[in-house]
Amino acid sequence: MALHATRDLSIIGAGPAGLFALFYAGMRGASAQILDALPQPGGQLAALYPEKFIFDVAGFPKVLAKDLVAALTAQAGQFGQPIHCGQRVVALEEADGLLTLVTETDRFPSRAVIIAAGIGAFSPRKLPQPCAEPWYGRGIDPVVLEPQAYAGKHVVIIGGGDSAFDWAHQLQGIAASIALVHRTDRFRAHQATVDQVMTAAAEGRVAVHTFHELAEVHAEVHPEGERIVALELKDTKAKTTRRVPCDVVLPMLGFVSDLGPLGDWGLTLEKDEIVVDQTMATGRPGLWAAGDITTYPGKLKLIATGFAEASMAVNQAVHWIYPEKKVNPGHSSNLAVFGQKDD
Numbered sequence: 001m002a003l004h005a006t007r008d009l010s011i012i013g014a015g016p017a018g019l020f021a022l023f024y025a026g027m028r029g030a031s032a033q034i035l036d037a038l039p040q041p042g043g044q045l046a047a048l049y050p051e052k053f054i055f056d057v058a059g060f061p062k063v064l065a066k067d068l069v070a071a072l073t074a075q076a077g078q079f080g081q082p083i084h085c086g087q088r089v090v091a092l093e094e095a096d097g098l099l100t101l102v103t104e105t106d107r108f109p110s111r112a113v114i115i116a117a118g119i120g121a122f123s124p125r126k127l128p129q130p131c132a133e134p135w136y137g138r139g140i141d142p143v144v145l146e147p148q149a150y151a152g153k154h155v156v157i158i159g160g161g162d163s164a165f166d167w168a169h170q171l172q173g174i175a176a177s178i179a180l181v182h183r184t185d186r187f188r189a190h191q192a193t194v195d196q197v198m199t200a201a202a203e204g205r206v207a208v209h210t211f212h213e214l215a216e217v218h219a220e221v222h223p224e225g226e227r228i229v230a231l232e233l234k235d236t237k238a239k240t241t242r243r244v245p246c247d248v249v250l251p252m253l254g255f256v257s258d259l260g261p262l263g264d265w266g267l268t269l270e271k272d273e274i275v276v277d278q279t280m281a282t283g284r285p286g287l288w289a290a291g292d293i294t295t296y297p298g299k300l301k302l303i304a305t306g307f308a309e310a311s312m313a314v315n316q317a318v319h320w321i322y323p324e325k326k327v328n329p330g331h332s333s334n335l336a337v338f339g340q341k342d343d
């Protein structure tokens with residue numbers, strides 16, 4: 001197991017709260033690092049909705065989720081502190097005044113820990129049909145990262161929520177054809193997007209198959225290998241089947257999240273969220289929390305609140321590690337760390 005150098009702070013989660021915490025740690029002169037289970041930073045923004053605009057981040061009239069992640073990563077990156085991706089925290093050990101986060105391969109000792117684990121380690125909910133399993137990663141894409149990857153393709157979207165309808169809307173004009181398959185005629189998506197897709201359906205730009213579910217995946221062997229060419233859909237009411245052309249399946253069935261080991265760390269939990277006080281303290285010495293993972297009266301699960309919580313958590317932790325450093329960071333516009341003279 002690789003043992004990393006001891007740092008002041010280890011941050012669990014590279015979502016917006018964790019990235020901003022990493023920036024704040026650098027600004028306060030604390031050595032820090034992030035550990036995230038996912039292959040890239042950004043948390044929900046990168047994994048669930050990179051191509052969506054966000055309208056309620058202060059200072060941005062609108063910003064693409066992936067662009068906000070890039071800006072947060074650049075802001076945090078100016079202090080050269082590491083973001084360790086692909087590192088799922090599986091345990092916390094405490095000895096000799098240090099807290100050590102343990103992943104499957106590495107150990108990360110630090111003086112304090114900020115938990116910015118969002119909704120926990122999450123993964124897309126899989127299609128229940130066994131016929132789908134062999135095609136994950138080679139024709140079934142549970143997350144859309146780059147819409148242009150579907151240019152000229154026959155796309156079948158399975159689901160009835162926001163993501164299903166958003167992509168049924170956004171892939172028009174890119175994909176060769178779009179079919180949206182849902183097992184009922186009740187949708188959990190924003191009504192305005194449902195209306196847009198239904199209008200497109202009436203105009204023949206999208207096919208909407210309600211009361212249908214996946215029955216079979218049809219594939220053919222091509223020079224580049226075997227690939228999906230069509231899906232067999234079962235009409236759950238009429239008990240008939242229909243075949244639709246398909247190059248790519250996008251199952252948009254939501255995500256399963258797992259608090260994992262965090263639940264065993266002696267923290268006070270309410271519905272899988274960590275109860276914190278007004279200083280973002282968890283109650284366990286050395287552990288603070290920020291972002292979607294926290295709860296307190298009046299909590300809002302928003303990026304804006306996550307930023308504020310991250311700054312509070314880091315400033316408290318820095319003061320706890322180095323009592324001579326004040327909790328109050330002062331104004332960044334005055335700080336020597338940014339080359340300002342009035343520090």
Ligand SMILES: Cc1cc2nc3c(=O)[nH]c(=O)nc-3n(C[C@H](O)[C@H](O)[C@H](O)COP(=O)(O)OP(=O)(O)OC[C@H]3O[C@@H](n4cnc5c(N)ncnc54)[C@H](O)[C@@H]3O)c2cc1C
Nearest residue numbers: 013015016017036037043044089117118120121291292303
């Ligand atoms: C479709 C959609 C649209 C949204 N639109 C908006 C919006 O317009 N405005 C807004 O304010 N909010 C919006 N949100 C909510 C917003 O994305 C969240 O509030 C925000 O992502 C929370 O940030 P976070 O840093 O707390 O957690 P997350 O973004 O969830 O990041 C947590 C990170 O922790 C990692 N992690 C968890 N457990 C472990 C572990 N054991 N080991 C290692 N890593 C771990 C995860 O992999 C993840 O990367 C939206 C959410 C969705 C799903």
